[in-house]
């Protein structure tokens with residue numbers, strides 16, 4: 001494609017690119033994909049989005065398509081109790097896996113909460129089990145719309161077609177699968193109540209792993225990831241739309257190291273291989289390194305905490 005036909009950076013609007021090629025590595029499907037790296041904000045975008053993009057999301061192997069697991073009435077009570085204690089205390093032992101961002105946002109139990117790209121809805125279900133009562137998931141790729149109970153509906157539709165307004169909108173590793181970051185952030189802005197919060201968790205190109213390993217980086221995930229922002233690119237765009245950034249928190253894990261190492265060795269993303277290739281000591285070191293990278297602002301994914309300001 002001639003360089004003048006490549007659209008401007010979707011984050012900062014500049015038109016100074018470095019192009020590179022990437023392969024599909026998770027399942028080792030054929031094809032070559034061209035990405036541009038903005039030389040101003042260092043965000044990435046996929047230039048040639050395949051027409052058959054859905055073929056790269058096979059139902060049986062893509063992680064968000066596994067079946068939702070519901071827990072018992074008693075277990076749900078225990079989950080609600082655990083969350084209540086965790087939110088009110090410093091007891092990290094009680095922390096559920098989603099605890100760090102939930103504690104920061106601290107929504108009320110009757111807040112209207114939306115999850116964009118909810119997949120099987122497991123996260124919303126855990127929030128329901130913990131006592132949240134107005135939960136909606138949106139995902140055009142789920143088999144069908146499903147109302148689990150009076151508190152939780154999973155819609156087979158895109159967020160554009162949602163009704164009403166929300167106090168909290170979340171995107172957990174869904175943002176990078178979308179084509180237009182401006183459209184989605186604008187839509188979130190419109191759909192938030194004043195003072196409402198937006199949480200976006202996504203890979204970021206500030207990652208040391210990206211800088212070192214380039215197209216072998218596991219979270220490049222060609223061609224499913226259509227955009228990957230840098231902190232600078234994301235915050236520039238969000239503030240243009242009127243969203244106020246409260247905090248950026250890095251939350252990368254050992255996955256960035258072992259996933260990238262699998263690709264370096266020419267392997268697909270097969271979790272069963274991890275324990276045969278890396279010893280417990282090595283995996284422990286990777287966990288420690290991920291924590292250090294997060295503190296130093298060079299982990300490979302981050303949480304953006306944003307708010308729609310209340311106009312005076």
Ligand SMILES: [Zn+2]
Nearest residue numbers: 009012038041
């Ligand atoms: Zn840019």
